[in-house]
Amino acid sequence: MMKTSVKTFSVACALAMTGLAAHAQQPLKIGFLGTLSGPAGALGQDQYDAFMLGIEHLGGKLGNSAVQVLKEDDQLKPDVGVELAKKLIEKDKVSIITGVTFSNVMMAVHKPITDAGVFLVGSNAGPTPITGKGCSPMYFSTSWNNDSLHESMGAYAREQGYKRVYLMAPNYQAGKDALAGFKLQYKAEGLDEIYTQINQPDYSAEIAQLQAAKPDAVYVFYPGGMGVNFVKQYQQAGLLGKVPLLSASTVDGTTLPALKDIALGVITGSPYSPDIDNPQNKKFVDEFRKKYNRVPSLYAAQSYDAAMLINSALLKTQGKLDREPLRAAMKQANFKSVAGPFRFNNNQFPIRNFYRVDVAKDSSGQAAFVNKGVVLKDHADPHASQCAMN
Numbered sequence: 001m002m003k004t005s006v007k008t009f010s011v012a013c014a015l016a017m018t019g020l021a022a023h024a025q026q027p028l029k030i031g032f033l034g035t036l037s038g039p040a041g042a043l044g045q046d047q048y049d050a051f052m053l054g055i056e057h058l059g060g061k062l063g064n065s066a067v068q069v070l071k072e073d074d075q076l077k078p079d080v081g082v083e084l085a086k087k088l089i090e091k092d093k094v095s096i097i098t099g100v101t102f103s104n105v106m107m108a109v110h111k112p113i114t115d116a117g118v119f120l121v122g123s124n125a126g127p128t129p130i131t132g133k134g135c136s137p138m139y140f141s142t143s144w145n146n147d148s149l150h151e152s153m154g155a156y157a158r159e160q161g162y163k164r165v166y167l168m169a170p171n172y173q174a175g176k177d178a179l180a181g182f183k184l185q186y187k188a189e190g191l192d193e194i195y196t197q198i199n200q201p202d203y204s205a206e207i208a209q210l211q212a213a214k215p216d217a218v219y220v221f222y223p224g225g226m227g228v229n230f231v232k233q234y235q236q237a238g239l240l241g242k243v244p245l246l247s248a249s250t251v252d253g254t255t256l257p258a259l260k261d262i263a264l265g266v267i268t269g270s271p272y273s274p275d276i277d278n279p280q281n282k283k284f285v286d287e288f289r290k291k292y293n294r295v296p297s298l299y300a301a302q303s304y305d306a307a308m309l310i311n312s313a314l315l316k317t318q319g320k321l322d323r324e325p326l327r328a329a330m331k332q333a334n335f336k337s338v339a340g341p342f343r344f345n346n347n348q349f350p351i352r353n354f355y356r357v358d359v360a361k362d363s364s365g366q367a368a369f370v371n372k373g374v375v376l377k378d379h380a381d382p383h384a385s386q387c388a389m390n
Contacts, residue, residue, distance in 0.1 A: 027065065027066040027067055027068040028062060028063075028065040028066065028067050028068070028095060028096075028314075028319075029067075029068050029070060029092060029093060029094040029095055030062070030067055030068070030069050030070070030094060030095070030096050030097070030098060030310075031069075031070050031072065031085075031088035031089075031092065031094035031096070031097040031098070032047075032048055032051060032069050032070065032071045032072065032097075032098055032099045033072050033074055033081060033084055033085060033088065033097055033098075033099045033100055033105075033109065034047050034048060034071075034072075034073070034074065034099035034100060034101045034124075035073070035074055035075065035076045035101040035102055035105070036048065036071070036073035036074075036075075037073050037075055038075065038076055038199070038225075039199055039224050039225025039226065040076055040101065040102065040199070040223060040224030040225060040226075041073075041224075042224060042254035042255075043101050043102075043124065043223060043224055043254055043297075043299050044073070044099065044101040044299075046253065046254055046296065046297045046299040046300040046303070047099050047101060047123055047124060047299050047300065047302070047303040048071060048099070048303070049288070049291075049292055049300065050284075050288065050296060050299075050300035050301065050302075050303040050304040050307075051069070051098065051099070051123070051303040051304065051306060051307050052069065053284075053287060053288060053291060053304060053307075054303070054304045054305075054306070054307025054308055054311075055067055055069070055307055057283075057287070058307070058308075058311050061311075062307065062310050062311045062314050063310070063311055063313070063314020063315045063317070063318075063319045064314070064315065064318075064319060065314065065319045070088060070092050070094060072084040072087070072088065074100075074101075074105050074109075076101075076102055076104075076105065076199075077105070078104050078105050078107070078108035078109075079108070081100075081105040081108050081109045082108050082109055082112055085097065085109045085112055085113050086112065089112075089113065089116050089118055094118065095118070095119070095321050096118065096119045096120075096121060096310060097113055097118055097119070097120050097121070098120070098121040098122070098123055098303070098306050098310070099122070099123055099124070099303070100120070100122050100123070100124060100125050101124050101125060101299070102124075102125055102172075102174065102223075103125040103126070103127040103146060103172065103173040103174035103177070104172050104173055104174075105125065106122065106125035106126075106127055106130070107127050107129065107130070107173055110130050110134075110136070110139065111136075113138070114136040114137075114138035114139055117138065117323065118138065119138050119139075119140070119326065119327075119330075120136075120138060120139045120140070121139075121140050121141075121142065121306045121309065121310060121330075122139065122140070122141045122142070122143060122306075123141075123142050123143055123299070123302040123303040123305070123306040124143050124299050124302060124303075125143075125146075125174065126141055126143055126144050126145045126146050126148075126149070126349065126381075127146055127173045127174065127177060128145060128146055128147060128173075128177050128180075128383055129173075131145040131146075131147075131347055131349055131381055131383040131384070131386075131387070132347070132383035132384070132385075132386030132387055133386050133387070133388075135347040135348065135387035135388070135389055137327055137348075137389055138323075138327075139348060140309065140330050140344070140348045141348065141349045141350065142302045142303070142305040142306045142309055142337075142350065143271070143298075143302040143350070144271055144349065144350065144352070144381065145177075145349050145381035145382075145383060146173070146174050146177030146178060146181060147177050147180055147181030147184060147381060147382060147383070148181060148349075148354070148376075148379060148381040148382075149178070149181065149248050149249065149269070149270075149271070149354075150177070150178045150179070150180075150181035150182040150219075150221065150248050150269065151181045151182070151184055151185040151269075151354070151376060151379070151382075152185070152248070152269030152270075152354035152355070152356065152375040152376050152379075153182060153185075153219055153246045153247070153248060153267070153268075153269035153375075154181065154182040154183060154184060154185030154186035154187075154219075155185040155186075155375055155376060156246065156267070156269065156356055156375055157182075157186050157217060157219065157246060158185060158186050158187055158188070160217075160244075162216040162217045162244075163188065163216055164191040164213075164214075164215045164216045164217075165182075165186065165188075165190050165191060165215060165216060165217050165218070165219055165246075166190065166191045166192050166194075166210045166213055166215040166217075166218045166219070167179045167182065167183075167190040167191075167192065167193045167194065167218075167219050167220075168193075168194045168195075168196065168203075168206065168210070168218070168219070168220045168221075168222075168230075169194075169195060169196075169220065169221040169222070170195065170196055170197065170198040170199075170200070170221070170222065170226060171195035171196060171197060171198065172198050174221070174223075175195060175198075175221060176195075178221035178248065179193055179219075179221070182219055184382060185376075190219075191213055191215045192209075192210070192213060192215075194206055194209070194210075198226075199225070199226060200226065200229075201225075201229050202229070202233070203229065203230050203233050203234075204233055204237075207233055207234060207237050207239070208237075211237060211239060211243075215243060216243075216244075217243065217244040217245075217246055218234075218239075218243055218244070218245050218246065219246045219247065220245070220246075220247050220250055221247065221248055221249060221250060222247070222249075222250045223249045223250065223252075224254065224255070225255075226250075227247075227249070227250035227251060227252070227255045228255050228258045228259060230250065231245070231250065231251060231255075231259055231262060231263055231266065232259065232262055235262050235263075240262075240264075240265055240266070241265050244267065245265070245266050245267070246266075246267050246268075246269070247266060247267070247268050247269075248268060248269045248270065249270075249298070250266070250268070251263045251266045251268055251359055252268070252270070252297045252298060252299075253274070253294070253295050253296055253297025253298065253299070253300065253369075254297045254299065256295075256359065256367060256368075256369070257294060259367070260366075260367045261367050263359045263367060264359055264360065264361065264367055265358075265359065265360075266358070266359045267356065267357075267358050267359075268356075268357045268358070268359070268369075269354055269355070269356065269357070269375060270298050270354065270355055270357045271298060271302075271339055271352055271353065271354050271355070272297075272298040272301040272302070272338070272339040272355075273355055273357045273369050273370075273371035274295050274296060274368075274369055275368075275369065275370065275371050276338065276339060276340055276355075276371060278336070278338070278340065280336045280337070280338050281301075281338040281339070284296065284301070284304055284338045285338075288300060288304075295368075295369075298339075301338050301339055302339075304338060305335070305337050305338060305339070305342070308335040308336075308337075309330060309333060309335055310330075311335070312329070312330075312332070312333070312334040312335040313326055313329035313330040313332075313334075314326075314329075316329035316332065316334065317329050330344075330348075331344050331348065333350075337352075339352065339353070340352070340353050341353060341378060345380050345381070345384045346384055346387055346389055346390060347381075347383070347384040347387035347389060348389070349381055349384065351378055351379065351380045352378070352379060353374045353376065353377055353378065353379065354374070354375050354376040354379055355371050355372070355373065355374055355375060356371075356372040356373060356375050357369050357370065357371055357372065358370050358372055
């Protein structure tokens with residue numbers, strides 16, 4: 001009887017140890033939520049591809065832990081985003097969610113995710129309400145506040161002495177933030193301020209109106225397929241090269257392959273350019289081009305940085321996910337950004353450089369992005385002072 005009991009106990013211990021070992025070997029679950037379909041799907045795909053490349057460069061691990069990335073497409077629909085966020089948290093039991101491409105989706109998912117005690121590492125959308133009073137200790141951004149993305153071209157337009165600038169953007173949170181950010185640095189009234197429908201394909205009526213207004217320059221924010229359509233129609237109207245076209249997230253790594261020489265002469269404001277000269281960016285660009293056969297966009301760069309940020313924090317905590325130690329480790333931002341100097345402000349949005357990046361021909365005669373230097377150096381967004389966090 002005693003031998004049987006010992007044997008039974010030994011088997012039970014062995015099974016328990018096997019269970020503990022299996023549990024210990026469970027991969028870290030990361031949820032990736034982004035816009036992966038429709039006219040704007042290229043943005044989210046760049047985010048996802050770059051995040052996965054970052055994990056690959058880290059040996060398939062984050063903080064020395066094996067990783068399982070669960071990818072979800074929000075379809076640019078806030079209600080879909082909320083349902084998918086709940087699925088990732090409640091069913092899939094993810095520890096961190098990253099991505100989020102568009103601001104209308106971010107506004108919908110930010111509170112449900114952070115209120116659930118899950119870290120959200122955004123790598124694109126940065127709507128103003130979550131930057132200031134609505135900031136959260138559970139949210140970190142590797143991109144920018146929406147206003148900041150557009151401040152650089154406002155500063156550029158002011159420096160160029162443009163007195164009459166025509167402003168256009170889609171009618172949603174990021175579009176409104178875009179024009180507000182431009183005007184913050186431009187410090188003058190725009191000639192006109194036009195909001196169009198999101199994913200509108202035809203801008204011929206609006207282009208005719210702006211042509212009649214005879215502006216000194218035009219500033220637009222049209223991400224994804226909207227940008228392709230607008231720039232093509234602007235060029236077809238004979239305006240490109242005659243009336244300076246300034247933009248952010250309109251001609252970028254996801255849209256230039258479709259536009260090519262049509263976009264030559266467009267001036268963009270960006271926190272990233274593929275030709276930024278540092279070792280981590282050279283590796284990132286080379287490997288991204290080899291793996292995906294395209295040049296990485298700012299969306300890709302920000303998502304690659306998100307992988308590096310999470311890795312740096314988990315290395316500091318030795319893979320532990322306890323809230324306060326992990327948050328403290330993330331705040332240190334102990335990684336080298338592909339875009340240059342990077343540190344977090346009190347609202348956990350970056351203080352970073354913004355560049356003037358022109359579309360011009362490279363040494364091979366192809367349309368490419370050419371970094372023309374820093375427009376705003378070590379720039380902090382204007383809403384951090386409204387955030388109560390330290």
